[in-house]
Amino acid sequence: MARVPELPEVESVRRQLRPRLVGRRILAVDAVSRGRLHDVARAAGHRVLDVRRRGKYLIAPLDGGLELVGHLGMTGSFRMRGEDGWVPDAYVRASLRLDDGVLDFRDVRRFGMLRVTPAGDYSAMSTLARLGPEPLSAEFDPVGFHRRLASTRMPVKPFLLSQRPVAGVGNIYADEALWRSRVSPRARHVGRLRARALWAAVREVLAEAIEREGTTFRDYRLVDGQGGRNGGHLRVYGRAGLPCVRCGRPLAKTVVGGRGTTYCRVCQRR
């Protein structure tokens, strides 16, 4: 089962992190793990100005022209030391010592990332550098989305997961949006009407999941340790073999672009 933080999960974490961090000074960063922690010690002495999000990336501008960029990977979470009964365990990869507490970055599988970089310099993060528009912003429009889909021969699902046509869609919400818009995950040509339907579906599934503070299967946790409430609302992800709620036929499970993919063979024809 999945536990992948995608845009709604990262946005929910951002909303809890922001009031805890803005205005705080980072005294030091203790990097416990040798994993994907880059230049994190450079954050020492700098004050947090904001906590923003682009796609699945958390971006905290610091004074002095720096940014702390974070990615939860598969299993990353942030917890405040001593809040809600949180006690650090063996999976804490880095700890930010603040002027009023300690923020722990916990990450079982070490796919998460923390990096301090000059503001706006994403040259070491190619996906962030080439990230598509925010799905819930006006820059994400159906005409431009259709144009982007027509610019590649990749199957639509792997193209969505590349983060280039739109930011923040991962495996769960890709399957959900494709099912809603009746687009086959393997489609290499998406017409204007189907592109518009997919555009609307992407926005709907993400907005609804944000309202429920994300989808939790196991590892994803909010800063207060709670899980999201979107799990019971998924229509296809994790429901392989169960009946499609639209047509009643069993949902199929396959692999597209190397990813497990659940879809309806009847509703989502090419």
Added chain:
DNA sequence: CTAACTACCTGAACGC
């Protein structure tokens, strides 16, 4: 330039 591959990581689920 794009697209397709692989490595990274480790607990859970599965098979015998």
Added chain:
DNA sequence: TGCGTTCAGGTAGTTA
């Protein structure tokens, strides 16, 4: 019970 194998998956790096 216990051990080995397979699976999950986002990103970055490499190769074609």
